[in-house]
Structures are given as C-alpha cells and as structure tokens.
Amino acid sequence: MKCSFCGYEFNETSATGCKSCPLQANCGQIKCPHCGFEMPQENLVWKWFRRRRRGAGAGRRHGQGKKVCTEGMTLSELEPGKEAIVSHIDTGNKSTLNKIMALGILPGVRVTMIQKFPTFVFQVGNTRVTADEQLVNTIMIQKT
Structure with a gap:
C-alpha cells in the first residue's frame, strides 16, 4: 500500500x-x-x-530513494499565476513533513503560485506561504 x-x-x-x-x-x-x-x-x-x-508507462524520478512519480511535477516547476492540486509530499524527513502539514498543505488541496523569485510565494486557500526551494521541491502537484 x-x-x-x-x-x-x-x-x-x-x-x-x-x-x-x-x-x-x-x-x-x-x-x-x-x-x-x-x-x-x-x-x-x-x-x-x-x-x-x-x-502503463514509464515514470519520472523525483527526490531520493525509490519513489517514482508517473505524473505531475514539483511545485517549484509551476509558473506564477497558475493553479495546481497537491498530489503527494515527497520527503523522508519527518520534521519537514510536519512543517508542511502545519501549513495546511495536504494531498487534494489547490495551490496557486504567486512568485518564484527572490523566494517562492504560493497561496493555499486564503493563506499565502513563503518557502525556500528545498521545501517547495518536496511538494508534488498535478496541473488543473
């Protein structure tokens, strides 16, 4: 499972x-x-x-270990102004996972990228989140 x-x-x-x-x-x-x-x-x-x-189909590797993502991409690849749905969180670090959960970023939640430079700013519901590239790369999304 x-x-x-x-x-x-x-x-x-x-x-x-x-x-x-x-x-x-x-x-x-x-x-x-x-x-x-x-x-x-x-x-x-x-x-x-x-x-x-x-x-069906070959997967595209993301992150570390043996996890393979067959569809989707990381949140850092989303263009500003575009919207996507979180598919899963790809991290082996429990504290990072807890931090992401505390921000309300869960599978099935809509996110909108606001800006990518100088830092990543994205919106989850009515909350704007600022995060570094390492954290944003652990959030896997699917475009809507």
Whole structure:
C-alpha cells in the first residue's frame, strides 16, 4: 500500500491503526508507519485498478530513494499565476513533513503560485506561504 500523504510504500497488514484501540478489529483505518497519516483500507477492485495503471508507462524520478512519480511535477516547476492540486509530499524527513502539514498543505488541496523569485510565494486557500526551494521541491502537484 502507498500512503496518500507522503508516498511511502508499506505492507498493509503490518500498519493497521492504533493497537490499543477497542475498535481496531472493525475500524478499517490504516496508519502509515512513516508519517502517521491514517487512511481507509482500499478495496480489492481499487487495488487491482492501481496495479494495472501502474504498469502503463514509464515514470519520472523525483527526490531520493525509490519513489517514482508517473505524473505531475514539483511545485517549484509551476509558473506564477497558475493553479495546481497537491498530489503527494515527497520527503523522508519527518520534521519537514510536519512543517508542511502545519501549513495546511495536504494531498487534494489547490495551490496557486504567486512568485518564484527572490523566494517562492504560493497561496493555499486564503493563506499565502513563503518557502525556500528545498521545501517547495518536496511538494508534488498535478496541473488543473
């Protein structure tokens, strides 16, 4: 299974939700061991569809490790005035991930690039965020 927030791939059976929760058996939530994000379990049809889709086309590498992004680009590649949707966060650093989450930058959120120089300024909802290139390069987007 792949975390929809950080993109980390892990075994679904080893990452069930909170072990001490009395609803654990019927909860249906999976907790990412990398970032702690909780998401619902995928049904079998969706898993089959994702496997079939993943096999089509070659991917483009972003970041470090073995993560491959088959579509989209980094937020730093977005032109000023253009809008996109955050697809996932590509970082192995937990503190960076927490910083991005605290800013309200989550998968599915719309972002608009305001300026790229001298520093990156982009808008998330009604909030304008100023960030350095390293942080902006960890945010993966899809153009709308």
